[in-house]
Amino acid sequence: MRQINFLIIFAFCLALVLFSLQNTEPAVIQIVDGLEIEAPLSIELIFTMGLGAFLAWIFSVWTRLLRYLESRRLIQQMRSKDERIEELEQDVERFKAEIEEEQLPALSPAEPVTEGAIAE
Helix, strand or coil: CHHHHHHHHHHHHHHHHHHHHHCCCEEEEEEECCEEEEEEHHHHHHHHHHHHHHHHHHHHHHHHHHHHHHHHHHHHHHHHHHHHHHHHHHHHHHHHHHHHHHHHHHHCCCCCCCHHHHHC
């Protein structure tokens, strides 16, 4: 992937250099009313490409930061859910133990029944 990126950047730079060599005549850029800049077209193009690359880099950093913050938030949510699951599993085990303790006396064998006790 890096080789492809390098080839694309190299092609753009080569095209920019070739364009700059052919377009050296001055051009006027009006930024706001009363503020005009006159420079060779190639310089204006190089400046514009640099500004675009800088803005693309800023956008890349911003989106990477947002993804990082979102992943941290998701990790924190997962940890809190895992802790809650562990608490609930412990509660289930405790409740099972309590139920077994309550049922054990009822399941113990009854006293042997004698024939005389039945007659009474």
